[in-house]
Amino acid sequence: MKNPFEKMPTILFPDELIDKAFRRAEKAASAATPRGKPFQKAREREELRIRTVSQVLRDNLRKVLDRTPGVSTLPPFYQELLDTLVDRDMFHKSLASINWAIKTIKMLEDRYVEKIRYSRDPDEMARLRRQFYGRVASIIKDIGDRLEYLNKARDVLKDLPIIDLNLPTIVIAGHPNVGKSTLLRQLTNAKPEVASYPFTTKGINVGQFEEHWLKYQVIDTPGLLDRPLSERNEIERQAILALKHLGKVIIYIFDPSEYCGYPIEHQMHLFEEIYEEFKEFPFIVVLNKTDIADEEKIQKVESFLRDIGIDPIRIVAKDGTGIDKLKERLIGIIKPEMEAIVLHNMGRSLNG
Ligand SMILES: Nc1nc2c(ncn2[C@@H]2O[C@H](COP(=O)(O)OP(=O)(O)OP(=O)(O)O)[C@@H](O)[C@H]2O)c(=O)[nH]1
Numbered sequence: 287m288k289n290p291f292e293k294m295p296t297i298l299f300p301d302e303l304i305d306k307a308f309r310r311a312e313k314a315a316s317a318a319t320p321r322g323k324p325f326q327k328a329r330e331r332e333e334l335r336i337r338t339v340s341q342v343l344r345d346n347l348r349k350v351l352d353r354t355p356g357v358s359t360l361p362p363f364y365q366e367l368l369d370t371l372v373d374r375d376m377f378h379k380s381l382a383s384i385n386w387a388i389k390t391i392k393m394l395e396d397r398y399v400e401k402i403r404y405s406r407d408p409d410e411m412a413r414l415r416r417q418f419y420g421r422v423a424s425i426i427k428d429i430g431d432r433l434e435y436l437n438k439a440r441d442v443l444k445d446l447p448i449i450d451l452n453l454p455t456i457v458i459a460g461h462p463n464v465g466k467s468t469l470l471r472q473l474t475n476a477k478p479e480v481a482s483y484p485f486t487t488k489g490i491n492v493g494q495f496e497e498h499w500l501k502y503q504v505i506d507t508p509g510l511l512d513r514p515l516s517e518r519n520e521i522e523r524q525a526i527l528a529l530k531h532l533g534k535v536i537i538y539i540f541d542p543s544e545y546c547g548y549p550i551e552h553q554m555h556l557f558e559e560i561y562e563e564f565k566e567f568p569f570i571v572v573l574n575k576t577d578i579a580d581e582e583k584i585q586k587v588e589s590f591l592r593d594i595g596i597d598p599i600r601i602v603a604k605d606g607t608g609i610d611k612l613k614e615r616l617i618g619i620i621k622p623e624m625e626a627i628v629l630h631n632m633g634r635s636l637n638g
Pocket residue numbers: 461462463464465466467468469508509512574575576577578601602603604605
C-alpha cells in the first residue's frame with residue numbers, strides 16, 4: 287500500500303477555478319454552430335455556457351473528493367498520523383462542503399437551463415445565465431477557505447511515510463548510536479529506504495526481508511523511541527501511538543560497550559519506560575557491540591533482563607554475529623500469528 291494521500295490533487299484558488307470554468311464556457315459557446323431562429327440559437331449558446339461552467343467546476347471538485355481517502359476508511363496507523371498533522375474535524379468538514387458545492391451547482395444548472403427553455407428573449411436568457419454565473423461563483427468563494435485548508439493538508443499528508451501496512455512490522459528501539467540502523471541494514475540485507483516521517487528530521491528507516499516465503503518489514507524511527515517519555519511532546523506521543531497500530535514486535539537494543547555515550551543504567555531506565563509503554567507487545571532484546579563491550583557490563587544487563595523474564599541475545603550488528611538467532615526468534619513470534627491469519631482468511635473464503 288502506498289501513502290493514501292499521495293494522489294490528492296492540488297486545488298486551484300477560487301478565482302482561478304471560476305476563471306477556468308468561464309473561459310471554457312466561452313470557448314464552447316463560440317465553437318458551437320446552433321441552428322434555428324435567433325432566439326433558438328441564443329438559447330442553445332446560453333445553455334451550453336451554463337452546462338460547461340457547471341461541468342468544469344464539478345469535475346474539478348469531484349477530482350478532489352475522488353482522490354482524497356475518507357478518514358474512516360483509512361487504516362488506524364494513518365488515522366492516528368492524520369490526527370497529529372491536521373484537524374480531523376476540519377478535514378472532514380472541508381470534504382463535506384465540496385460535496386455540498388457539487389450538488390448545489392448541479393441543482394442550479396438544471397434550474398437555470400429550465401428557466402432559459404421557457405424564455406424566447408435573448409436578453410433575458412443572457413441575464414439568467416449571468417445570474418447563474420454569479421451564484422456558482424459565490425458558492426466557490428464560500429468554500430474557498432475549505433479548499434485552502436485541504437491544499438495545506440495535502441502538502442503535509444503527501445509526505446507521510448510509505449509503509450506497507452500489510453506486512454508484519456518489527457519496530458526497533460533503543461538510545462541513539464546503539465546501532466539501530468546498523469542492525470536494520472544487517473537484518474534486511476538492503477539499503478533501507480528512508481521515508482520521511484513528520485516527527486523527526488532524520489526520517490524513518492524502512493527495510494524488508496523475506497524468510498520462508500513470508501516478508502517482514504523493519505522500521506527504525508530515529509528520535510522517537512530513543513528518549514524518555516518526559517522528553518516527548520504531544521505530537522511525538524501521538525506518533526508513538528501510530529506506531530503501535532503498525533508494529534508486531536519490538537526489538538530493543540542495548541549497547542553495553544557504552545560507546546553510544548549512554549551508561550547502561552540510563553539504557554536500563556529507558557528500556558523500562560519503553561517496555562511499559564509497549565507492554566502489550568512481544569519484545570526481543572539484543573545486546574549489541576559485544577565485540578567491544580566489557581563482559582562485566584554485558585552480564586549486568588543480562589541479569590537485569592533475566593530478572594524480568596527476558597532472555598537477551600548477544601549480537602555484533604556490525605559483522606552480523608547473532609543475527610541468525612535474532613531472525614529465528616522474530617520468525618518464531620510472527621510466523622504462527624501470520625499463519626493463523628492466513629488460515630482464518632482461507633476458512634472465511636471457503637465458507638463464504
Ligand atoms: N564495534 C561495533 N560497533 C558498532 C556495532 N554496531 C554499530 N556500531 C557502530 O556504532 C555506531 C552507531 O551505529 P548506528 O547504527 O548509526 O546507530 P543508531 O542507533 O542507528 O544511531 P542513531 O540513528 O543516531 O540513533 C556506528 O559507528 C556503528 O558503526 C557493533 O556491533 N560493534
